[in-house]
């Protein structure tokens with residue numbers, strides 16, 4: 001028997017608008033003692049079935065998977081992955097239509113109606129990241145569905161959930177291969193992918209997130225188009241996606257800064273892999289803010305600021321906004337006249353309006369004349385469910401500083 005969740009009176013309104021979460025405050029009673037990760041059916045206070053999803057103790061009690069239950073149909077997972085794949089095909093991200101880009105996000109949580117699940121595709125290798133107990137426990141169904149979706153083109157599936165799945169102590173898996181094909185076993189140890197014709201090494205085992213930050217694909221391409229002859233400072237560079245795009249685009253000089261030596265090592269490999277000369281590039285394993293503060297005025301005419309999420313929770317939002325303000329104010333102060341700043345926030349709790357106002361304050365402190373050239377966001381293989389606007393997490397501004 002599938003456990004049942006009954007909502008308080010009137011609390012089904014957001015579900016009727018397809019919002020994908022049920023908060024604990026909306027729950028009147030539970031039947032059948034659901035455990036973390038179990039599939040549950042959700043009923044209104046009048047006893048009408050409304051949706052099914054993954055149960056989890058905590059402020060988000062149910063993450064909705066379908067409104068067409070009760071329960072999940074047998075073909076739920078393959079249907080959900082096919083739907084996600086169809087969108088990536090529509091975006092010309094799949095190999096047949098785009099041999100220049102062989103990596104994309106196949107599933108982006110709520111944006112693909114699969115809350116708690118991220119699947120990144122790296123030219124035959126899929127990295128799974130579960131952010132909920134239910135997705136973590138569904139790894140067998142997800143593996144089967146991926147095998148069915150990609151067939152013999154599937155080389156391996158790696159589960160990178162050890163740090164993202166909740167209650168990890170009680171869950172049996174994490175940071176392991178769920179599947180390896182013979183071809184993968186016998187292949188080269190270095191698996192490379194293409195992004196807009198540039199070659200990268202996604203380090204899913206040791207690297208950050210699932211290996212690469214695929215959400216910046218289009219923004220890196222844009223920077224590459226503006227880089228010719230420029231001196232770029234790429235702060236929080238990770239494995240150097242922006243640096244490589246700029247070097248390819250003809251940048252005169254690129255300085256890349258990250259506090260992680262592993263990230264910088266990957267960046268050096270990326271320079272070689274792309275046949276670029278290291279003469280125009282210098283890397284620094286250090287704190288980005290300190291580096292920026294000690295850099296002379298006018299040394300750069302392009303600056304990228306792509307820090308990690310400064311705020312992971314609403315309580316930390318104001319502190320995060322202050323940190324964005326300080327960082328950006330120094331960048332405004334240092335950039336050469338006529339320079340361009342690409343500035344980002346990937347904190348989900350910081351809205352695009354909050355972010356724009358913060359950058360506005362930073363510009364005012366610097367006393368420079370600043371113009372907004374573009375507003376950027378995550379690449380479209382990280383779609384936003386219109387009923388879940390919180391999913392729009394990456395905010396970026398391209399600013400011209402006179």
Ligand code: SAH
Pocket residue numbers: 208212213216236237238239240241242257258259260263286287288289306307308
């Ligand atoms: N722009 C990158 C992604 C950046 S992710 C890309 O396109 O791939 C954020 C990076 O900031 C991580 O690599 C992390 O190691 C680095 N980082 C975090 N805190 C830092 C600090 N104080 N100084 C320098 N780098 C930092």
